[in-house]
Amino acid sequence: xxxxxxxxxxxxxxxxxxxxxxxxxxxxxxxxxxxxxxxxxxxxxxxxxxxxxxxxxxxxxxxxxxxxxxxxxxxxxxxxxxxxxxxxxxxxxxxxxxxxxxxxxxxxxxxxxxxxxxxxxxxxxxxxx
Ligand code: THU
Numbered sequence: 753x754x755x756x757x758x759x760x761x762x763x764x765x766x767x768x769x770x771x772x773x774x775x776x777x778x779x780x781x782x783x784x785x786x787x788x789x790x791x792x793x794x795x796x797x798x799x800x801x802x803x804x805x806x807x808x809x810x811x812x813x814x815x816x817x818x819x820x821x822x823x824x825x826x827x828x829x830x831x832x833x834x835x836x837x838x839x840x841x842x843x844x845x846x847x848x849x850x851x852x853x854x855x856x857x858x859x860x861x862x863x864x865x866x867x868x869x870x871x872x873x874x875x876x877x878x879x880x881x
Contacts, residue, residue: 755784755825760859762792763829766807770794774801779836780829781807785820786851808842812849823849829859835866843874 753761759782767780774797783791793810808828815823826846830836835858838846846856850870858866870877 756827756857756864759784759790759825759827759857760829760864762790763807763827763859766792766794766811767829767831770807771796773797774799774804777830777832779807781811782827782829783811783815783823784825785815785818786822786824787820788824789815789818789820791815791818791820806839806842808838809845812845815849821849822851823854824851825855825857827857827859827864831861835860838873840874843870844877846870847874847877847879 762782763780766782767778770778772778772795779795781793791811791814793807793814795807797804828836828838837858847870854870856868856873857864
């Protein structure tokens with residue numbers, strides 16, 4: 753099994769654990785860090801809607817807590833007709849922990865449907881102050 757296949761499996765498994773009683777839209781994310789470790793996250797909603805967190809946020813938080821610092825590849829999966837793309841806030845989160853080669857893979861039940869980079873998803877992002 754190659755790493756992309758493994759990441760897709762991890763993202764799907766994470767989505768199966770999503771806590772999404774309000775939207776009923778389960779999302780899973782899986783990160784391989786540049787030091788070769790794997791981290792997962794799912795969306796975790798809240799009755800106070802803005803408190804909910806995205807799958808990408810969970811996976812990135814797990815990566816940082818696990819001691820890794822940069823994303824080599826992130827797979828984001830949802831079983832949806834329209835291919836998922838990360839929300840604006842998660843694009844900024846991914847940008848924070850990206851390297852120029854970071855690969856962002858968007859997946860549905862047919863597998864990984866799009867491979868892109870943060871420059872495409874978040875051009876001209878806020879990087880310095
Ligand atoms: N969601 C994610 O977890 N990741 C995305 O990339 C898009 C949206 C979640 C947030 C919310 O729990 C649900 O999907 C519907 O927006």
